[in-house]
Amino acid sequence: xxxxxxxxxxxxxxxxxxxxxxxxxxxxxxxxxxxxxxxxxxxxxxxxxxxxxxxxxxxxxxxxxxxxxxxxxxxxxxxxxxxxxxxxxxxxxxxxxxxxxxxxxxxxx
Amino acid sequence: xxxxxxxxxxxxxxxxxxxxxxxxxxxxxxxxxxxxxxxxxxxxxxxxxxxxxxxxxxxxxxxxxxxxxxxxxxxxxxxxxxxxxxxxxxxxxxxxxxxxxxxxxxxxxxxxxxxxx
Numbered sequence: 001x002x003x004x005x006x007x008x009x010x011x012x013x014x015x016x017x018x019x020x021x022x023x024x025x026x027x028x029x030x031x032x033x034x035x036x037x038x039x040x041x042x043x044x045x046x047x048x049x050x051x052x053x054x055x056x057x058x059x060x061x062x063x064x065x066x067x068x069x070x071x072x073x074x075x076x077x078x079x080x081x082x083x084x085x086x087x088x089x090x091x092x093x094x095x096x097x098x099x100x101x102x103x104x105x106x107x108x109x
Numbered sequence: 110x111x112x113x114x115x116x117x118x119x120x121x122x123x124x125x126x127x128x129x130x131x132x133x134x135x136x137x138x139x140x141x142x143x144x145x146x147x148x149x150x151x152x153x154x155x156x157x158x159x160x161x162x163x164x165x166x167x168x169x170x171x172x173x174x175x176x177x178x179x180x181x182x183x184x185x186x187x188x189x190x191x192x193x194x195x196x197x198x199x200x201x202x203x204x205x206x207x208x209x210x211x212x213x214x215x216x217x218x219x220x221x222x223x224x225x226x
Contacts, residue, residue, distance in 0.1 A: 033212055035154070042204055042219055043146075043154065048212040086154050090211050096159055097168040098211075100146075103153040 002026045004087055004101035011107045018074040020104045022087030025068055032070035033088040034063060035100075036081075043086065047072060074106070082108045111135040111215055113143075113205050118220030121195055129190040129220060131205030136215075139163070139183040142208035145190050147201035148219075155201070159208065160188060173199075195224045 004024040012018040022032060034047040045054050047063035050070060060075045074081050087101035117129040131143060145157040158169045160179040167179045178191040188205060200223050206213035 031211070035213070037154070042216040043206075043213070044216070045212055045214050048210075048214075054212075054214065084153075088154075088156070088213075094168060096166070097170065098156045100154040100156055 002089075002091070002099060004089060004099055006085075006087060006101040006104045008102070009105045009107065011109070012074075012077045014079055014108055015076050018077045018081070018106055018108075020072040020074075020085050020087075020106065022070040022072070022101045023068055024089065024101075026089055026092060026099075027065060027068045027070055029092045030089045032063065032065050034070075034072045035086045035088060036083045037086065038083045046085075077106070077108045079108050082106060111207075113207065113215055113217035115203060115205055115217040115220040118203065118222045120223045120225060122226050123196060123224055125195055126191070126193045127195060127222060129192065129203055129205075129222070131188040131190070131217060133186045133188075133207075136207075138186040143181065143188045144206045144208055144213060145179070146204045146206055146213070147199075147222075148204070149198070149201040152201075157203070158190065192222070195222075197224050200224050 031049045035043040036046045037043040046061050050065040051063040062073045064071050085104045091097045112134050114132045121127050144159045160167045164181045176194045181188045202219040204219045205217045207215040
């Protein structure tokens with residue numbers, strides 16, 4: 001299998017932009033998915049296929065991917081965006097198993 | 110509305126077995142693959158396994174291969190995760206999640222499994 005590396009933490013003031021990176025050799029071959037997990041809750045999908053936003057997810061969440069890095073951007077972060085964020089990739093060898101990134105704690109204060 | 114509910118967690122001794130269930134409602138269950146994802150206390154998410162919409166294919170993480178087995182009963186809208194030869198490192202909250210073109214768009218609330226003597 002492979003690894004996806006994320007920074008352990010990102011801090012941002014309310015209204016500022018938070019960028020969370022996910023790096024790994026498999027990224028050029030597979031789309032990235034991003035999940036938000038608030039304390040004590042199940043994860044929620046916030047970005048799929050690198051840059052698409054599910055219905056109900058605020059427009060301030062966006063995603064991009066280039067080469068071996070995918071990025072989740074929160075433009076104008078709100079206090080309620082404070083959470084752990086995980087990237088996820090499907091394993092290209094079978095296209096069905098997968099790996100989560102190491103996770104990033106986003107603090108908004 | 111669409112919902113997944115996990116059950117079957119608990120405290121079990123190392124080497125013993127446990128079966129988790131993931132019950133679905135509010136959507137056409139037989140059309141979707143179901144994944145299991147776990148989270149050890151204070152740790153990150155770990156993908157565990159997936160079963161195809163019709164049960165024809167299953168994939169497992171290396172950490173559980175040969176010990177965990179997935180099955181599903183589409184008439185009961187339920188997926189089962191049979192966990193054998195449990196180890197302390199299997200201690201985690203176990204979530205099931207619905208697969209929509211590789212995105213996990215619906216998650217259950219999780220069930221806690223503790224492996225301890």
